[in-house]
Amino acid sequence: MFCCFQIFLDKSFFFMVFFYATSVAQRMLRERSHMPPKVKFSKEAIIGTALQLVREEGMASLTARALAEKLGATPRVIFGQFANMAELQTEVIGAAEMVVVEYIRKALEDEKPFRSVGVAYILFASKEPQLFQLLFHNPSKDPIRRFQDFLPMKDHSYQLVLDSIVADYPLTVEEASRLYQHLFIYSHGMASMVASGIYQFSMEEVIGLLTEVFQSLIKEMVGKK
Structure with missing residues (x-):
């Protein structure tokens, strides 16, 4: 029991x-x-x-x-x-812009910074063709009415580039801005050819062509003074 x-x-x-x-x-x-x-x-x-x-x-x-x-x-x-894919796309564009900024930042540390900026821009197009087309081959969300407003709006390193020009050459800020506009147009044409696969410039060609254009522009601007 x-x-x-x-x-x-x-x-x-x-x-x-x-x-x-x-x-x-x-x-x-x-x-x-x-x-x-x-x-x-x-x-x-x-x-x-x-x-x-x-x-x-x-x-x-x-x-x-x-x-x-x-x-x-x-x-x-x-x-x-x-919230949506549009928000993410905006963030991706911002991240892509920072990639360009890093290329330019390194170029500005070079012995000949301004010429190196053009080289860096073309190098970016060569190394990152999809990012280049995203940033520079698409319509701008903010309409640009005047070309002189283009670089200040699109280039995060704009002021740094102008400062480097004024520091190395006897030019005013306005002249430095015009010089940068000319070289950007030339560099952009070469970069677009590279990014789209039309032609791959060698580094020697890039440096040689940009140097010729740059020297001609400097001679023209300084010679007028």
Whole structure:
């Protein structure tokens, strides 16, 4: 009789422990379900991957599905960080602009900074043709009424370039701006040919042509004084 009673107690204790453990586990699951999901991909990581996709295949390839596949995730991850694809595209354009800025920044550290800016611009078109076309072969969202407003609006390094010209040559800021406009037009033509695959200039050709144009412009401007 006592033995049966002991078995009954042992079973009761087992079931009590089992039900307690089950209730604790259920409570933990409920609490976990109410916790905000961990962010696996930050905004910066998504922008970086999107930029790489555009680098490889162009802006038209930047879709939620293609980006999610490259991330190894679902589109829900993207829209957890961005309201829509237009917002992400704006961020990607900004990131692409910073790539150009870095090219120009390095050029301005050169012994002949202004000429090197033109070389860097063409080098950017050669190394990053998709980004070049994204930034310079698409209509501007902000209409540009006068050409003299183009570089200040499009070039994040505009003032740094002008400062380098004025520091090295006997020109006013206005003359430096005009010189930069001329060289930009020339450099842009060469860069567009490179980015579109029409012709790949060698570095010797780039330096030689830009030097000739630059020297001619400087001679013309300084000679008038």
